[in-house]
Amino acid sequence: MAEKIALIWPEIVLFITTCIVMILGLSPNKQWRSLCLPASMAGLAVAGVLAVLGMTSGSQSETMLPNLPGFIKITVVGVGLLLLMLQGGLIDRREEALVASGRAFSPLRTNRAEYYSLVLFSLTGLMLCASASDLIWLFLALELTSLPTYVMVAMSSSRGRAQEAGVKYFYLGALGAATFLYGFVMLYGGTGELKLGPMAGVIATEGINNITLIGLLLSIAGLAFKIAAVPMHFYTADVYQGAASPVTAFLAFVPKTAGFVALLLVCSVAGWSYGESGNALPEAARIMIWVMAAVTMTVGNVLALMQSSVKRMLAYSSVAHSGYMLVGLLAGPGDGTFGGSGVSAVLFYLAAYGVTNTGAFAVIACLEKRAADRGEPLEVEDFDDLRGLWKREPVLGVVLAVSALSLMGFPPLFGFWAKLPLFTSGIAAGEITLVVVLGINSAIAAFYYLRLLKAAMIDDAKGTADSPDRPMHHPAYSLRLATGVLSAIGVVALVPMAGLLANGAKDAGLYANPTIDRDEGPITVQSEPVDRQIEEPSV
């Protein structure tokens, strides 16, 4: 028990922060209220320090991926800080304006406390996902990640579109959750174990039975909702578009990361020890993920190609990125090296995607347009609105360019170094056809990212400087601009540090040997990677 608590100290700190923020936000004093964001960030930073300490002290979770929590938590803290910064100025805009104009503050009308709590709860859930060592914990953590986001979507804007998105997200999310919960139940039914470690031991010693296999397939199908993969991707565009940009950025990273963590944990239970070469998932799961990966990236990219809204385009590209990462999931831990391990590749890609994507959404969140109905200003979201951005707002233009190029995987930016291991691990695992599909899709993706670049950097601005539909600054412009700049700096500056991150991802992708007898009491996880006879990839 003590070991488990040692593992979740960051989550505990975050929970305490959440409670503090919930009280702070209700304070009638404006100064106190405005402390919500700094307090949240401070709490997250402390959690990050604790995560680093936990990782260096060698605490491991009792799963097949014992080093996973540390890396995920540090990534979540890093990207989470950017995401939190981006949330600034989003909530209570109208209420604060009224209070400033003299209306009495009423705790009943303010949403600030709830909002930041929800954000922190979601991040806590994500961290708990990574620490999860049994199915119930994993399910609860996944729901703790997702439930706050449903509300965040609905709260993010006073416009009906946001509420509609929230309802859709919640309803379809429940459907997805039901699916993977059903899968979890079957996993339990097939193995008689709830804990992931012993469950892997059972499968390793007794082989995988059909009930367990169906459980695995259903879990994968259900978790596809979290990562927005086909066939659970339908909600993506509507929800991403309906939510305010800061929330969209949040959705593109947090539930996706939770989904991939859960997928990695569930797949690692079955293990990558099947197939002819002995380093593939069970054939049924392999086929399922193969088809999901190929279809997801293709559908995401071809639909992104059709969009005139940047937010919808980024939503579909987020679908496509999930498809790319599924290749890493399929490839598995491989020979345990960074280039050969698909698990490390997925983890590394999540970090890169989180940083880069936040930058892209930060640019959009910086600008807004006057609404024709004199209501809440509209978000800037069309390609047309971004035309001539470079000439109007050079900094935003550069941030957008760096983000788009990195998302495209353009060398030498971070996105390139993240995408490379996906290719190499896919080749190492022998999935040549899928890697070719990945390559073709990267080329298609270049088209719409370059279109975004062209609109922002080359085209001339639409209309004159004082025309009514010319985008203007969001009130929280400087904070969001800072977020974008930080993320762009990250995209560039993390390149020299990619080796360090890659090492972290490599360790996190460490796959424990599952040959454990279920009757031997508490499992001991061997930290040596499985020694497999894998032929050297012939590239």
Place this chain on the structure above:
Amino acid sequence: MSMMPALTTLLAAADGPFIAGGTAPAWVGLMAGLPLLGAALCVVCACLNVKSKAPGYLTVGLLAGGFVTALAAFMGGSDSDSYGVATIFRWIHASIGAGSEASITANIGYYMDGLSMLWMLFVTGLATVIGLYSTEYVEHDKGLGYCRFFFAFNLFVFSMSSLVMADNLLLLFLGWEGVGLCSYLLIGYFYKKPEAVAAAKKAFIMNRIGDLGLLMAIGATFVVFGTIEFRPLFEFIRDGVDANGNAIAHTWVVVVIPLLFTAGAFGKSAQIFLYTWLPDAMEGPTPVSALIHAATMVTAGVYLVARMYPLYAADEAHIALSVIAWSGAITAFWAAAIAFAQYDIKRIMGYSTISQLGYMFAGLGVMTTTGAVFHVLTHAFFKATLFLCCGAVMHGFAGQLDMRKLSGVGSIAGFKITAIAMLIGCLNLAGLAGTAGYFSKDMILAEAFVTPGEVIFLPWAVGLLMLLTAFMTAYYTFRVFFRVFVGPVKYEAGDDHHGDAEEEHAAEDAHGHGHDDHGFHPHAPRFAMNAAIALLAIGSIAAIPLYFINAEDHGWAGSMVHESTAAFAAPEVHHDDHGEHGEPHAMLSADVVPVSLGAAPEGDGEAAHHGDNLGLGLDPHKAMYVVSGIIGVFGIGLAAFFHGPKGLGGLFIGNRTDTGSPRMDAVARYFGPLPRLAERKFMIDELYDTIIVKPLLVFSHIFHAFDKLVIDGLVDLFGSLPRWLGSLLRPSQDGMLHGYATGMVAGSAVLLLLVVLVALL
């Protein structure tokens, strides 16, 4: 292979080409480094928007530094021990293939021996003087254009230095391409003039043909010898083996590779088939014509052949040398014939450059590298002089170059120095007895008549052709001089008469000659141009004693050549052996005895020549002195008769009283269509246009159409696939909640069904 003691070096020279064994000091790199610095500074000047002549003076200063470096290297390096390689830094060190022994090494290193030393001396020297001339010549373009000019000028000297001093073929090739680029940039300096742009493109493209040959030669060299560094390469050639130890004599190696090198040399040096770019290149500013297209760059081909001479000499049949000898002679004759009928004085000088380059190649072909190299040297001086004089005329008469519209320039105030220098240059080019041009040309001519027929195909015919050319050269050279510089003063201005520029010019003109709207006043060259012209004219006289020092080596140039890889085929020695063995073949092949230091004293040579001379009872050189001296004077006399003005107390035998109607016009009609054809350059450009350019254009249109319809069509088809797929999928995103839910469930069901079908059944 590092440091070789002096004795070993000398021994090595005794049984093969002189291979510089020592280590040259690293500061020889300054010869390339200073111009590079100059180029960089010119860019800085351009960025700072400098509007003065600073870039020009900066360039002259740095180039002078380069010349001083060259002099220092020469003084310190004439001792053969210190000739060698100076490696500045390791550049390319690569193994090829996994586990194989093959590797390629190419350093930024400079190979200093007599040949590169000689070239560097006159390249840096002439560049300095011509740089000085340019500071005044392009002054109308102060500002960005000025910086651009001197940037390219510096870059050219840098590239030329790299070419000449390279210690491997790759660096040589880089320099080779660099000078080509600078030539392109400088020919197109007046980029608003369509002719200049076309000429620049033509020069660049024609050079590509030769460059392909050079590139293939370098590739073949690497394949055969496994190295492109000079020292190991020449050691292989000296030993007559390739990298695997197989003998190279009687194989394709000694025929094909030299021919490929020859193709490269012919492109750069505007020889047979590839010469048409050089006359057009005269569109560039005159200093550029003088430096690049007369004195230095166009001699790079001669340098290349001289550098690779051991490879040429290794072929017992001397196929490549025969090709070079004949091509050179034919080019010399052909270009002289065209120069006969041209009226543009600068173009005549251009054709005479082609013609003289032909002499140099013929010299290489008949195995007198010394003669060829000495002719390069003398030609560099007197041709640069001639060009600078033409430039002074062009500068003074607003771009006028038509000899029919200029007369008596020498009598106009301020053009005295120009006229005297022009006379000196013309006498050299015409080969008047006693001039430097006369001595260097004679070395080649004489050698053509003594080279045995077994060695080169019909060498005496080469000699005769060159003798005929020498006569023509004397005639067309003095045709220019008599028509333009002497006679009654009469001129028309050219059309470069830009009002504003002239106004400005007149105001700042030191001579202060007036300028009014009614007439054109030529403005004479001022200090910088006069100084440069005078220096070069003095230089072309000063080259005469060079022939007489180190007489046993055929002059100074000979002593330089003998300490280089071109130290092959010394005439006396093989004639010596000819007498003794009766078989010139054997010793002209790989085991040819070269003239090493001090070998073959003059006496031996004279004795040897008695057997097969021209029958005048003299040795060939002395016979040639007489013959070509007479021919030169006769050519000049003919020019005086046809084009000279009356007057000066009957000194001139001509009848010309004004710029037009010389006697020649009356005579020309007896030659039928030939003069017209020669004036139109024998329609070679038109011929190339018809047989090469037009068919290529047709092909390119066909391929373009194919590309447009088929390739682009396929690409567009594939490009539209994702879009088409997207529009197919788009209706699934209709925004309806129940539709999405159905899609999710149905999608999962389909997926699971698929898995069940494929995997479980």
